[in-house]
Amino acid sequence: MNYNGQAMSEYHERRQRLWQKVRAHEVDAFLLVNVEGSEQPNLRYLTGFTGTFGVLILGEEALFLTDSRYTEQAQHQVDLPVGEVRGRWLPMVMEKIRALGAKRVGIGSTRTTLYLFEELRKAGEGLEFVSLGAPVEELRRVKTSAEVRKVKEAVELTEAGLKWILTELRPGMSEHQVALELEFWYRKEGADDVAFDLIIAGGPHSAMPHYRAGNTALRKGEVVLFDIGARVDGYCADLTRVVALGKPDPQVEAVYKIVLSANEAGIRAIEAGASGIDVDAAARKIIEEAGLGEKFGHGLGHGVGMEVHEAPRLSPISEDTLVPGNLVTVEPGVYFPGKFGIRIEDLVVVSEDGAQPLSSFPKEELVVI
Ligand code: ZN
Numbered sequence: 001m002n003y004n005g006q007a008m009s010e011y012h013e014r015r016q017r018l019w020q021k022v023r024a025h026e027v028d029a030f031l032l033v034n035v036e037g038s039e040q041p042n043l044r045y046l047t048g049f050t051g052t053f054g055v056l057i058l059g060e061e062a063l064f065l066t067d068s069r070y071t072e073q074a075q076h077q078v079d080l081p082v083g084e085v086r087g088r089w090l091p092m093v094m095e096k097i098r099a100l101g102a103k104r105v106g107i108g109s110t111r112t113t114l115y116l117f118e119e120l121r122k123a124g125e126g127l128e129f130v131s132l133g134a135p136v137e138e139l140r141r142v143k144t145s146a147e148v149r150k151v152k153e154a155v156e157l158t159e160a161g162l163k164w165i166l167t168e169l170r171p172g173m174s175e176h177q178v179a180l181e182l183e184f185w186y187r188k189e190g191a192d193d194v195a196f197d198l199i200i201a202g203g204p205h206s207a208m209p210h211y212r213a214g215n216t217a218l219r220k221g222e223v224v225l226f227d228i229g230a231r232v233d234g235y236c237a238d239l240t241r242v243v244a245l246g247k248p249d250p251q252v253e254a255v256y257k258i259v260l261s262a263n264e265a266g267i268r269a270i271e272a273g274a275s276g277i278d279v280d281a282a283a284r285k286i287i288e289e290a291g292l293g294e295k296f297g298h299g300l301g302h303g304v305g306m307e308v309h310e311a312p313r314l315s316p317i318s319e320d321t322l323v324p325g326n327l328v329t330v331e332p333g334v335y336f337p338g339k340f341g342i343r344i345e346d347l348v349v350v351s352e353d354g355a356q357p358l359s360s361f362p363k364e365e366l367v368v369i
């Protein structure tokens, strides 16, 4: 039971799994320090806390510390005793770790700065801090059905927003205007936020895979690339579709078909046990066979969850193997600098029998507006 009188919370269960995992490294405590949001997704995953400063100490007991800005919020969000730091926080953290009788303390290394690691070592006389890689991120790769439902909600909202903005889209609107109106719509319809700066790229800008949105006006005859996502209840969506403002060049149509085939081949290649390299290759092969291999520079996809880019990765240099519960994008793209680019991105859940799509926005043909 936790403070709210509920059965064991999902957070408690996650902390238990983390504890079992880190214990294999013979540590007797695990420390997670979120300063200025540095560990915000990992700390939220383990405690539900959404603030920018919080410390989780896992050992024989679990403790949560924050400062006075967040004490009340943490009491509502976190199913652990909440301690309030006054003055310098490092000595208090060390005191709590020592009180647990811990000597060897594990810490994740992906978000811990070298500066913080050195400060911990200085303040923690008699304690040994051990870098453990990415134990929380490794747990986060495999989503529960409740997490999949949250991402699905974010995807549905993202798609509804796209459907709406396409009815508003006109030549003369600037990319910025489209991005802002869409973001406003998402927030109005219940999103916490957007999952990333929405990418609205008109004409030649669509050839830059991570372009954002600028003051350029959209023009008739151009393609417009939307790479967009809402964040709902802490979970992200990530979706890309390209539309044409008026009849496009025949080359645009031809490239669209190739990218669509690659997207479908990538989705078909997904199953538990498939490697990130093989899934990428299945899609890349289609683009290479069309003689456009050079124009597809990035990886095929990435995991999505509380962050828009997480493990596992689908790419020629991936070291990952898919397991049920992974949630990944499939987003082949072909880019002609100075002219146009086409990318089609869907989000799927990995299951034993293949990929279960979460996105369903029509893609079979290039939509002409
Ligand atoms: Zn995207």
Ligand code: ZN
Residues within 6 Å of the ligand: 238, 302, 329, 331, 345
């Ligand atoms: Zn993506």
